Amino acid sequence: MKETPLSNCERRFLLRAIEEKKRLDGRQTYDYRNIKISFGTDYGCCIVELGKTRVLGQVSCELVSPKLNRATEGILFFNLELSQMAAPAFEPGRQSDLLVKLNRLLERCLRNSKCIDTESLCVVAGEKVWQIRVDLHLLNHDGNIIDAASIAAIVALCHFRRPDVSVQGDEVTLYTLEERDPVPLSIHHMPICVSFAFFQQGTYLLVDPNEREERVMDGLLVIAMNKHREICTIQSSGGIMLLKDQVLRCSKIAGVKVAEITELIQKALANDQKVRKEGGKFGFAESIANQRITAFRMEKAPIDTSDVEEKAEEIISEAEPPSEVVSKPVLWTPGTAQIGEGIENSWGDLEDSEKEDEDEGGSDEAIILDSIKMDTGEVSNIGSQDAPIVLSDSEEEEMIILEPDKNPKKIRTQTISATQVKAPSKKPVKKRKKKRAAN
Amino acid sequence: MAEAAAVVAESLAGYRARAARAVLEQVVLPGEELLLPGQEDGEGPGSAGERPLRLNAGARSRGRVVCGPGLRRCGDRLLVTKCGRLRHKEPGSGNGGGVYWVDSQQKRYVPVKGDHVIGIVTAKSGDIFKVDVGGSEPASLSYLSFEGATKRNRPNVQVGDLIYGQFVVANKDMEPEMVCIDSCGRANGMGVIGQDGLLFKVTLGLIRRLLAPDCEILQEVGKLYPLEIVFGMNGRIWVKAKTIQQTLILANVLEACEHMTADQRKQIFSRLAES
Numbered sequence: 001m002k003e004t005p006l007s008n009c010e011r012r013f014l015l016r017a018i019e020e021k022k023r024l025d026g027r028q029t030y031d032y033r034n035i036k037i038s039f040g041t042d043y044g045c046c047i048v049e050l051g052k053t054r055v056l057g058q059v060s061c062e063l064v065s066p067k068l069n070r071a072t073e074g075i076l077f078f079n080l081e082l083s084q085m086a087a088p089a090f091e092p093g094r095q096s097d098l099l100v101k102l103n104r105l106l107e108r109c110l111r112n113s114k115c116i117d118t119e120s121l122c123v124v125a126g127e128k129v130w131q132i133r134v135d136l137h138l139l140n141h142d143g144n145i146i147d148a149a150s151i152a153a154i155v156a157l158c159h160f161r162r163p164d165v166s167v168q169g170d171e172v173t174l175y176t177l178e179e180r181d182p183v184p185l186s187i188h189h190m191p192i193c194v195s196f197a198f199f200q201q202g203t204y205l206l207v208d209p210n211e212r213e214e215r216v217m218d219g220l221l222v223i224a225m226n227k228h229r230e231i232c233t234i235q236s237s238g239g240i241m242l243l244k245d246q247v248l249r250c251s252k253i254a255g256v257k258v259a260e261i262t263e264l265i266q267k268a269l270a271n272d273q274k275v276r277k278e279g280g281k282f283g284f285a286e287s288i289a290n291q292r293i294t295a296f297r298m299e300k301a302p303i304d305t306s307d308v309e310e311k312a313e314e315i316i317s318e319a320e321p322p323s324e325v326v327s328k329p330v331l332w333t334p335g336t337a338q339i340g341e342g343i344e345n346s347w348g349d350l351e352d353s354e355k356e357d358e359d360e361g362g363s364d365e366a367i368i369l370d371s372i373k374m375d376t377g378e379v380s381n382i383g384s385q386d387a388p389i390v391l392s393d394s395e396e397e398e399m400i401i402l403e404p405d406k407n408p409k410k411i412r413t414q415t416i417s418a419t420q421v422k423a424p425s426k427k428p429v430k431k432r433k434k435k436r437a438a439n
Numbered sequence: 440m441a442e443a444a445a446v447v448a449e450s451l452a453g454y455r456a457r458a459a460r461a462v463l464e465q466v467v468l469p470g471e472e473l474l475l476p477g478q479e480d481g482e483g484p485g486s487a488g489e490r491p492l493r494l495n496a497g498a499r500s501r502g503r504v505v506c507g508p509g510l511r512r513c514g515d516r517l518l519v520t521k522c523g524r525l526r527h528k529e530p531g532s533g534n535g536g537g538v539y540w541v542d543s544q545q546k547r548y549v550p551v552k553g554d555h556v557i558g559i560v561t562a563k564s565g566d567i568f569k570v571d572v573g574g575s576e577p578a579s580l581s582y583l584s585f586e587g588a589t590k591r592n593r594p595n596v597q598v599g600d601l602i603y604g605q606f607v608v609a610n611k612d613m614e615p616e617m618v619c620i621d622s623c624g625r626a627n628g629m630g631v632i633g634q635d636g637l638l639f640k641v642t643l644g645l646i647r648r649l650l651a652p653d654c655e656i657l658q659e660v661g662k663l664y665p666l667e668i669v670f671g672m673n674g675r676i677w678v679k680a681k682t683i684q685q686t687l688i689l690a691n692v693l694e695a696c697e698h699m700t701a702d703q704r705k706q707i708f709s710r711l712a713e714s
Contacts, residue, residue: 006599007600007638009600009633010637012635013635013683016683022683026687
């Protein structure tokens with residue numbers, strides 16, 4: 001889609017407003033728009049917002065073989081994308097002049113200023129070095145892309161951690177994030193671009209021009225500087241003649257702005273680090289509301305265990321004996337047969353008892369110990385009774401069903417006696433009994 | 440056939456179509472189907488089987504219903520195509536069904552016949568001007584469609600000028616056509632907008648709100664400073680006050696009105712009036 005043209009009246013109004021030292025959004029001449037830095041959950045991912053301009057930065061790394069003439073240096077790669085999402089006038093898949101200019105400026109600002117120690121990215125000289133790739137995506141365009149992109153790039157690089165490697169002999173080991181903490185890149189300084197727009201052949205100057213101001217400006221001066229007031233890159237475009245003291249004044253302003261922005265970046269990084277360490281919510285996850293599912297959690301309830309034994313005995317003696325055991329499989333319809341206790345489906349009962357088994361088995365170590373202790377006593381106990389079956393564990397009752405010649409009633413009583421022995425020392429068992437009673 | 444398709448769609452969606460009268464002033468979502476007043480009684484629970492019988496009979500007794508923006512006819516129902524609040528206007532006379540439309544929030548303008556818009560002249564070619572109106576395509580504007588223009592007496596329009604005009608042709612997949620005269624050949628306020636003042640863009644929803652007959656915002660703005668203002672249905676506002684400062688304030692206030700409640704707005708206006 002074609003760019004919306006700028007009308008004559010907008011142009012005239014903007015220039016007249018600038019002459020009166022007024023800007024469309026109420027800023028002063030040297031004011032920046034609000035800068036907001038937010039981080040993703042992964043290391044090396046950030047979004048920088050400069051007013052309505054918004055840039056996403058993502059850093060990634062890869063082990064590659066180095067360039068022949070620089071055997072001990074890692075490789076840095078920068079790529080800025082102007083997607084159509086940012087403004088309808090940007091065409092996808094085409095290297096526009098603006099894009100080439102911005103990419104070149106970014107490279108000069110970040111690579112040529114040697115802000116990142118490329119020597120430290122070397123793993124094995126001449127064989128393996130780290131390649132660090134910085135991808136920047138413009139998400140919304142409202143002027144001054146280069147400042148936002150340079151901030152996003154340096155923030156993402158500062159935030160990034162690469163996996164740790166170790167070299168033993170000629171063997172290179174790459175550690176995952178779980179094995180060893182990833183290491184940050186060594187960054188010497190943080191170069192940040194500051195843009196100055198000039199109007200009326202350099203008579204008027206604005207810091208951080210927005211999109212409309214960029215369209216009526218005569219020339220642009222970009223100064224990349226770090227907080228030590230060292231100029232990393234300087235570029236003037238638009239073909240205006242600047243005087244020496246104009247450039248000097250701009251560099252002074254840039255120094256102040258860079259100091260402010262650096263402080264902001266460091267604050268944001270420190271904040272993110274702190275939150276990550278504390279295990280709080282960080283990154284874009286911050287925006288997700290805190291909602292936990294608590295409906296399925298059960299509170300511990302006190303249970304009266306004074307006369308449980310009697311009660312349980314009472315209930316069991318009153319209970320009907322289990323239904324007849326059908327020893328032979330019953331064929332209902334072709335393909336559907338049933339075997340086991342009763343003619344009706346008893347899946348529900350089975351499940352219940354199984355669950356209870358699990359409850360007991362997996363609940364507490366103390367209980368397991370208890371039951372082991374009990375086993376020895378149990379054997380003797382059972383032996384004294386006239387029951388023919390020796391049960392080491394009371395929960396086996398359902399397993400016996402398939403043996404047709406044994407009296408089910410007898411089995412029941414047998415199991416009861418076993419549980420009774422356990423009862424005094426085992427709380428969960430009692431609870432289980434109660435449950436059964438409820439069933 | 441259409442009825443069968445509608446039933447399938449309904450069962451797929453897993454809910455019953457709601458009656459248009461029941462969801463007035465409520466948020467509707469694209470894909471939702473709405474029933475017109477004539478059908479509601481037949482749509483009671485358990486009486487779905489009667490629908491085919493009522494298909495034509497209902498339509499005749501109901502009268503004319505106009506689908507506004509964001510709605511489309513689907514069988515004998517209304518299909519929502521935009522997200523927003525459903526609105527309804529009672530018919531002025533007769534027993535028609537009135538007009539239903541969806542008040543949605545968007546920034547992209549689609550030309551509609553009869554809309555008054557602000558355009559920017561991008562090119563002069565032969566006897567027509569190309570005007571950018573924010574749509575997918577520039578509109579064409581004949582130099583004869585200005586008040587008092589003849590072959591000999593051409594209007595003075597430069598590239599980059601602002602034009603306030605209305606669409607006479609705005610069809611899908613066709614180049615829209617603008618004019619700056621009404622049907623009597625009078626300018627009626629249309630034409631080239633002056634050289635001063637500020638043009639800015641707001642959402643289409645705000646423009647509709649500002650142009651509503653009983654808009655409080657406009658009356659309050661009018662009390663602040665003397666001003667000239669032009670609203671284009673394509674989301675463009677041109678405003679001019681005595682000074683640059685006042686123009687800037689007006690532009691920013693109007694832009695901010697979008698997300699302010701009536702109370703907040705009154706506070707801001709009273710503060711502005713004091714200063």
